[in-house]
Amino acid sequence: MHIHPLITDSESLAALCKRLSTASFVAVDTEFMRENTYWPDLCLIQIGDQFEAAAIDPKAEGLDLTPLLDLLVNNDEVLKVFHAGGQDIEIIHNLTGKTPYPLFDTQVAAMALGLGEQVGYSNLVESLLNERLDKGARFTDWGRRPLDKRQIDYAIGDVTYLAGLFPKMLERLKKTGRGAWLNQEMERLADPANYCVDPDQAWKRIRMPSRKAEVLGRLKAVAAWREKEARGKNLPRGRIMKDETLADIASHPPKSQDALANVRGLSPTWKSNDIGARLMQAIADARELPADEMPPKEERMPGLGKEGALVADLLKLLLKIRSRESNVAARLIAKSEELEALAAGKRNGLSILEGWRFDEFGRDALDLVEGRLAFAIKKGRLAMTRTEAAE
Template structure:
């Protein structure tokens, strides 16, 4: 298949015409973000059966006509593991180009493991082993070689073929509509733009901090996020996550104390040390934002664990009936969320709710009972 390499504005019209005639298109992006907070958009690959194009956003300053064509709500956009790709579109336009079909999300409904890689799907569906020759390519360098362009185009060429096979298999299993709510969640702007004041919610280990420790960690995490955005630097270049927790525990308020902390580098102390110490001192004077109930540290009782075991048994039964890996239906963490009443629990939405969530809620309310029979576990109305 001939690859259209588009690096001039006058080439966009014909591509937009091609896109407008398709019910769906495959998309992929190449970007760099090792040295930046925001991804640097370097290449856009687009394909449909019969054609493929690679668009150079470094050469074309105004992509408005192309974006308008892509954002057509009547055209399904097919991607694999789409979060970072969609972040780029959100960064440019402030919105998501729905509707979306993510092959990574869909694959487990066809018997694959959770979050399968693109190479695995290509190998499984098409018996093709993808080249890894340009895995670490600097996509911002120009000119791109023919091999690099072919490598980039292959991602969407094979994605088209995979999508068609997936749709056929999902239709055959009666599961084509199961993923609508999963894909709808991808339109949530919070997935692509983390607000600085809520950045602390992403820090693992936060539930082990209390009082002043938690307040300090929250304040420093908000500062780190704002500074990383303003300076367009990776947040880890400012402070690593584990260092945020350590600062919350040690609470240094002088540059001398700060410099003694393990893993903090001299550059950070010299450039940001005064601000960090002031933030720590200020945060010690105010109460922390409360942890959500699900994040509060506490020893789980044997009764709690027993309830989770019962719920897990139901998940395994329903997963087996539908030829799914139980982890795809619900993890133990999902069940803990359900037990805590978390409305964001996946079991309360979409196909998971219909397959098991409604029934699990009924068990917790006492509407259903479990009984043992020689041939297995039976769930019946109480």
């Protein structure tokens, strides 16, 4: 594989992207910093196929990223391959308003191949390529310039190995017939809605036990205010105000700006500074949450008392057995909350009762809950057996 020098000029980037635009797939990775900012600070982009790879410096003066972004979000003929790519995709969405499509995530694929619940990249490389990654530059300061050779070599390795992993994983998926299983997961990853943060929807991420329209209206208003403040200052939300403080203010709004000095989690200076004034205005402008925006009441699971909890435990045991037998990560098959819902009597809207998950696990799970399946010990191994009720 040909490794290009660090790309810092538009002409070299355009030429690379033109060649890669005819590839069957490209491996993609990014390096970024976000500890102290609201928006991820993109510091490096790595891309390559089976024949060439390069690192691109998005901070290089005058560099036009348009050809690269077009390749990632406007070329549907080239598959984009990531590993645990959620944050990489978020960055691309921030730059373009779109997500890479079509895409393939090797971490998700690894679960379908029974390689682990959330297998790390280095473990995957060692397992399938028999190569050991140099992790020395993993926690480096990617925003510092100039980047040194070790940093660039480390970053390039992420896509060169990824370009080697993908064909091997694709072949295994074809042999096992599990490629179609991943379609739903990849569609979910590619959904732009996952990466859009509407300030007016920010309140939904904050835990609030109250269902009073007045309280939830304030929560919505203050959460939207915080989101806009964080964006405007390019600071993490928690640097503006912690979730707990926000929820407390929604429940017990201060009567005046002076009272902000007594709010736990806020500096005494809020009683007289501009940000405190803006917060008080947001509280004053808050309105009761409309009925059509009220969150649904938590569905009470009928029967999930002590007996229901035991049934849920049996379902988790069944999941372990089926995961072992099929060599598929349990996490990809079912979530604990779905098992509890099934144990409590819910049947609609559960992914384990649809598609491949039903064939692999859901059918037996339903039979277990409804008395047509039971546990047994056969030749010293835990197994499932049909009951008389099933006959």
